Amino acid sequence: MTRYVMGRLVESVIVLVIMSFVIYALIGLMPGDPIDLMIQSDPRLTPADAARLRAVYGLDKPLVERYLHWATAALSGDFGHSRLYVRPVLEVMPDFLLNTFNLMGLTFVISIVIAVPVGVYAALRQHSAGDYAINLACFAGISVPIFWLALMLIILFAVLIPVLPASGVSSIGGGGFLDHARHLVLPVVTLTIFSVGSYTRFMRASTIEVMRQDYIRTAFAKGASRNRVVVRHALRNALLPVVTIIALSFGTLFSGALITETMFAYPGMGKLIYDSIMGNDFNMALVALLFATLVTLLANLAADIAYAWLDPRISYKSGGGSPR
Amino acid sequence: MNAAHHAMTRTGGAARGVWSLFFHRLGAHRLAVGSAVFLAVLGVLAFATPAIEAVLGVDANLVDLSQRFQGPSRAHLLGTDELGRDLAARLLYGGQVSLFVGLVAALASAVTGTVIGLLAGYYGGKLDALLMRLTDGVIALPLLPLLIVLAALDLEKLGLPESVVQDPNISLYRIIVIISLVGWTTVARLVRAAALSVREMDYVLAATAAGAGGPRIMAVHILPNVISPIIVASTLSVGNVILLESVLSFLGLGIQPPIASWGNMLTGAQELIWSSPELAFYPGMLIFVTVIAFNFLGDGLQDAMDPRAMEG
Numbered sequence: 001m002t003r004y005v006m007g008r009l010v011e012s013v014i015v016l017v018i019m020s021f022v023i024y025a026l027i028g029l030m031p032g033d034p035i036d037l038m039i040q041s042d043p044r045l046t047p048a049d050a051a052r053l054r055a056v057y058g059l060d061k062p063l064v065e066r067y068l069h070w071a072t073a074a075l076s077g078d079f080g081h082s083r084l085y086v087r088p089v090l091e092v093m094p095d096f097l098l099n100t101f102n103l104m105g106l107t108f109v110i111s112i113v114i115a116v117p118v119g120v121y122a123a124l125r126q127h128s129a130g131d132y133a134i135n136l137a138c139f140a141g142i143s144v145p146i147f148w149l150a151l152m153l154i155i156l157f158a159v160l161i162p163v164l165p166a167s168g169v170s171s172i173g174g175g176g177f178l179d180h181a182r183h184l185v186l187p188v189v190t191l192t193i194f195s196v197g198s199y200t201r202f203m204r205a206s207t208i209e210v211m212r213q214d215y216i217r218t219a220f221a222k223g224a225s226r227n228r229v230v231v232r233h234a235l236r237n238a239l240l241p242v243v244t245i246i247a248l249s250f251g252t253l254f255s256g257a258l259i260t261e262t263m264f265a266y267p268g269m270g271k272l273i274y275d276s277i278m279g280n281d282f283n284m285a286l287v288a289l290l291f292a293t294l295v296t297l298l299a300n301l302a303a304d305i306a307y308a309w310l311d312p313r314i315s316y317k318s319g320g321g322s323p324r
Numbered sequence: 325m326n327a328a329h330h331a332m333t334r335t336g337g338a339a340r341g342v343w344s345l346f347f348h349r350l351g352a353h354r355l356a357v358g359s360a361v362f363l364a365v366l367g368v369l370a371f372a373t374p375a376i377e378a379v380l381g382v383d384a385n386l387v388d389l390s391q392r393f394q395g396p397s398r399a400h401l402l403g404t405d406e407l408g409r410d411l412a413a414r415l416l417y418g419g420q421v422s423l424f425v426g427l428v429a430a431l432a433s434a435v436t437g438t439v440i441g442l443l444a445g446y447y448g449g450k451l452d453a454l455l456m457r458l459t460d461g462v463i464a465l466p467l468l469p470l471l472i473v474l475a476a477l478d479l480e481k482l483g484l485p486e487s488v489v490q491d492p493n494i495s496l497y498r499i500i501v502i503i504s505l506v507g508w509t510t511v512a513r514l515v516r517a518a519a520l521s522v523r524e525m526d527y528v529l530a531a532t533a534a535g536a537g538g539p540r541i542m543a544v545h546i547l548p549n550v551i552s553p554i555i556v557a558s559t560l561s562v563g564n565v566i567l568l569e570s571v572l573s574f575l576g577l578g579i580q581p582p583i584a585s586w587g588n589m590l591t592g593a594q595e596l597i598w599s600s601p602e603l604a605f606y607p608g609m610l611i612f613v614t615v616i617a618f619n620f621l622g623d624g625l626q627d628a629m630d631p632r633a634m635e636g
Contacts, residue, residue, distance in 0.1 A: 011457070015461045015464065018461070019461075019465070023473070026473050026474070026477065027473070028481075029477045029478055029481045029482055030473075030476055030477060030478060030481075031476070031477075031478040031481075032478075139616055139619055139620065139623075140612075140616060142619060143563060143567075143612060143615040143616035143619050144612050144615075145567055145570050145571065145608055145611045145612060145615070146571070147570075147571055147574050147590070148570075148590060148604070148607075148608030148609075148611060148612065149608075151590065151593075151594060151597065151604050151608065152604070152605070152608070154597065155597050155601045155604065159597055159598055159601065160601075251464065251465060251466045251467055252467070254466050254468075254469075255466060255467050255468030255469070258468050258469060259468070259571055262575070270469070273469050273472070274469075274472060274575070277472055277473060277476055278476075285473075289466075289469055289470075289473070292466045292469055293465060293466060296464060296465065296466045297464055300464045
């Protein structure tokens, strides 16, 4: 087990290092150039000054050399300054991180609380009208363009019936728990509609699969009540693959959060990434993107390890084989 | 009685032929049939837009500021947008773009995935390990932020010739390329799994003994075994591609105006939700209905092609 975990950990680190180089290289290919931006803000700069600045910042060096320079600094904790926020990038991130944690955490909990009972209900009444309706609703949730959903919710609840705030995390000057909570309602509802459909479908499929197993028939045969069979025998086993799939879909949830945050001007990691890419804030974009990649990799790793650990049927001896 | 019944349906199925059975079962999936009809109608309308414009006497790109924000009328079936352009015609052009991007990118992803999956599954060993690590790596990435970076790249810095960068349709090609770059993983895994199992079959051994090489075995023996899951996965991926295209276009990183796309029509409409919310309604509704139709169709195809469902 330890060997398996170590192997996967090393693998994740390698992916992260490769991605740091790829993202670094890609960001260098974005429109706009740090020196051009300086020239724009200071018209007295001559071409000679620009060339000198280029040399000072090492921008005339080849890509690999620049990357190694950045990586060395990064390893000692220096990730550079943010152009938009005029602070070290590591100081900028915590607030955004907390906001995203609130948004994604709440969405996650609400989605699970809805998806598990609804998925089990649909599975136990396969092909009934209720199952059919749930299936339709799931397809709707999976297929709706999330930015348009956000726009419709804003039109409904902030424009036509103005009961909820359409943007931000709190009113100007206002703090207070209730105020924060009111600002979270529309983003959380949007992201929940986006995620709950696929979770419910996973839960339904998993429950159907488990209910076909021999041990369920055995449990019925020895006279256990339907509720007992479902809760004690089926639910536990059905949840295992669902938990894994949900952890694996962390990246998807984060992508949804990025759109949600952008639509509701909610200052989280997704909006930070989008704004820094659009605002030529290269240091910020690089670190925020890498951080998102790191968390996604960790979620995947946790899913694999949890699966290998919880399910004794999975062999984790073969180093590379991921138990999916 | 039950077993006998099953046996009868099975022989009945064989006698009727695979295709007849397939269409019979797809037909039973009413949502899938309805979706196929809807998509066919949408496709015909979208690609006949120039003719429709001529018949109705409208022009999707004609700016007429004296005709801004008109309600539905005989001249403009759904009214006009913030620049006085005909909304219905623009929606149809948007459909053309979404369907084109969706189908082409899904096809390109399927081809890439098939090639990678075949190479990994058939040749195995180090190549397999390398390709599967690559697949796992791509799957593990946060997709949308990366697509945003890829969509924001400066093509001139990439070293593309000016004639390509200046092409009016470049935003269309670029979005197809970047979505295909990340969209091949599902098909690659499906094909690899199939190639792994088929590789060990006796008929493959027989083919090898008869002198067939790798490419022939892959094309003649492995591919036919995996074609139906590829079709299902690709149909489902068209919906996803359309969602990705629309959100990138909405963020200003996908299809660029003056080409109309459902996504970039919503960009303009977003600022006008206080005065004309209906402008934001139509394009999104069309994305929604089109994506759900592809998902229903994929679901129906899956049920119709799944050999395990034959038993039930």
